[in-house]
Amino acid sequence: MWDSQTIMMIAEGTGVTLYMTLVSTLIAYALGLPMGIVLVVTAPGGLKPNKIVYKILDVVVNIVRSIPFLILLMLIIPFTRLIVGKSYGATATIVPLAIAAAPFVARLVESSLLEVDHGVIEAAQSMGAGLGTIIFKVLLAEARTSLIVGATISLGTILGYSAMAGVVGGGGLGDIAIRYGYYRYQADIMIVTVVLLVALVQILQVIGTRLSRKLDRRIS
């Protein structure tokens, strides 16, 4: 049963899972990072408090975050079709993955940025720094360790979600686990895919933790 065909399939599945995870995370950050920044800046007591913008974003983030991923996956099928042209396959899975992860990323970014010492922001203001300088050179730069930790968490979470997408024919390791392991009772394939998923999360976690430590100048 462990013929070259099966091995190839699992190898390909691993590649597809990584593809979905990395691209989705990237898009989720492209959406979530600005959202997180806007949340911090417009929050009451923030750099440019704006009740309306903050409240709207806050509610949208909460709504999207509270929809279970499987439901969201199906809910936005028309939208996915509109963008990718079809509703199944790895590329099509990226759309709901990114949309589900963006608000999650926004919250992670928000909490990372809120950790930045208010005194440092005040110091930058006292030097005449504008909003852009404070966001890029103070908030994001000072929070980078925490942001990397957040990105590692996001990668792990999105990887887990991507496996769920197997239910609707999303491709990748999760898809294989469901098709062979669940529908055909091939427990060995199921175990191998699960082990691979666990290994992937582990590797990403180790890389992320190492990177964040290496870039942190607070510990000498």
Added chain:
Amino acid sequence: METMIQIKDVTKTFVGKDNTVEALKGINLDIHKGEIYGIIGMSGAGKSTLVRCLNFLERPTSGTVLVEGKDLSTLKDNELRKMRTQIAMIFQHFNLLMQRTVLDNVCFPMEITKTSRKDAVKRARELLEIVGLSQKELSYPAQLSGGQKQRVAIARALATNPKILLCDEATSALDPTTTKAILALLKEINEKYGITIVIITHEMAVVQEICSHVAIIDEGSLAETGTVEEVFSRPKSKAAKKLVFRGEEKHYDEMRGKRCIRIVFSSNSSYEPVIANMVLACNAPVNILLADTQDIGGVAHGQMILQLPEEEVTAEKMIQYLKNRKLEVEELDNYVG
């Protein structure tokens, strides 16, 4: 002398959900060019709010702040930011960028003013030389001691050649030896570059060490202003007395109602055994409750609190004796600490 900062009727009210705090209640203050001006008060007196009104990190609720004659409230956003490059500030907790090297921290304000990297690095190196940290330019703040961090902050503050340096409890997190070194550095900067320095502190010792003028702030109002010498020798307000007596008020509680005097020694009388002579001359003992010498701007000032004999005539004689020796004598009869 040229007025650098003029504070007119400044009030600041913080409106909270269920309480309103009047942090400043009509402050008037003139700070002249080249002065080292101390603003002293107990915690919660409003001094940190006041100093933040000087660069509009806090906008006053009413009143005006003029810096070199310019009303800060009339400035547009970008004009205010430009103005702030001329009003540097250092903080109790240093507020350095923890993820940048010492050199890059000093370069930061020059990035804001769009100085070229080459010029910024050159200037930063000069400044690190001045504050004595040339060896540390590639270190990160986490690797430095408190005193070194404050030196970096001072170098950073000077990067844009400011006219004013605001110090918000800049030595409060430092030990006494480091405090002295930092104050000496501030004094040197004041003398060398003529930068006007405003020092916010709760420690009388800091004011005595380097300030030329002092304002005492108490519950949002100015209790007293003047030269450090004046305020120290003849504190008029209760808040001033409290600070000058260095929180020794519990002694005064015991002495309430009894006849006590405070004498201030100027530099020339410090060497004469005045009290011993007085006791001999009046033939009556006195009780020394407090005695200490402080250094104000390089001149030794002593103060002593004496409990006089109950007998009216002898006490009167003693006061006269001291006054004849040209000492400042102040009755503390009704003083409540």
